[in-house]
Amino acid sequence: MAEYRLSYKGVSAVVESAGAELISFIPQNGREYIWQADPAVWPNHTPMLFPVCSATLNNTLKIDGVPYPLGKHGFTRKVPFELGRHGADFVELVYASNPETLRQYPFEFLLHVTHAIAEDGFSTTFLVENKSEKRMPLCIGGHPGFTCPLYEGEAFEDYQLVFEKPESGRNLTLSDGTCIDGEEQIPLQGGTILPLDHALFDQRDALVFEKLNSNVVKLVNAKTGRGFAFDFHKFDVLAVWTMPNKKGNYLCLEPWCGLPAVKGETGNFEDKPYVKFLNPGESFQAGYLMTVIE
Numbered sequence: 702m703a704e705y706r707l708s709y710k711g712v713s714a715v716v717e718s719a720g721a722e723l724i725s726f727i728p729q730n731g732r733e734y735i736w737q738a739d740p741a742v743w744p745n746h747t748p749m750l751f752p753v754c755s756a757t758l759n760n761t762l763k764i765d766g767v768p769y770p771l772g773k774h775g776f777t778r779k780v781p782f783e784l785g786r787h788g789a790d791f792v793e794l795v796y797a798s799n800p801e802t803l804r805q806y807p808f809e810f811l812l813h814v815t816h817a818i819a820e821d822g823f824s825t826t827f828l829v830e831n832k833s834e835k836r837m838p839l840c841i842g843g844h845p846g847f848t849c850p851l852y853e854g855e856a857f858e859d860y861q862l863v864f865e866k867p868e869s870g871r872n873l874t875l876s877d878g879t880c881i882d883g884e885e886q887i888p889l890q891g892g893t894i895l896p897l898d899h900a901l902f903d904q905r906d907a908l909v910f911e912k913l914n915s916n917v918v919k920l921v922n923a924k925t926g927r928g929f930a931f932d933f934h935k936f937d938v939l940a941v942w943t944m945p946n947k948k949g950n951y952l953c954l955e956p957w958c959g960l961p962a963v964k965g966e967t968g969n970f971e972d973k974p975y976v977k978f979l980n981p982g983e984s985f986q987a988g989y990l991m992t993v994i995e
Contacts, residue, residue: 755879
């Protein structure tokens, strides 16, 4: 496993080749914004999800009617990426299809993950190229975990998630933690503010919001206003999660092109909500942007 260090005007970051994960981001204020992967709570930092987001039906997905063993979040979370390009303030890592991926997902592809830092934040960009001679379905997403609270003397419950536009609070429910089987309304203060509380996640695992009006949310301390903005343009779904019953000091904001398995679904990849299709030679790009708020 290799590590790549980035720096720009007093800002630093570290990216590791395993899963192309950003494992540290420290801006000029000296705070660590990326969850430090406590194995007793949640042992990851910012994994990427490909070629599915969340769980599949019975850990299987049918492609052209043929079942393939494809588990939760796909197969890229800890695989070794190769170095593409590396500058002082960015790194591009690349992963190519191989015999193991073809066993689970019968398409040749090239996957690029680029992390770049700036004076006030960072961006993560995913680019998928279809190298097959047939149309390729895919879902893709991020799973970044952010430190929450950020400052000494704060609590998780001091923070709130603020949507840029009014929302209904409609949440897709996963009673067993894997399969969408209903929906509920999550109360939002003024239609835009979700106060954080670990009990919110202990009771229901993840919050899964689709068809949002907002493309940006802010995770901020309700009293000080400090935190960050998270821009997830080009993604269809935003999941919000922290490990239930662990009371970890982090929150994951997960932008997805895709959804978990849905109760009663066919199990066919081409029928999955928000699936993207690439013809031979085509590519798809999406990414997210984090901006520090002081």
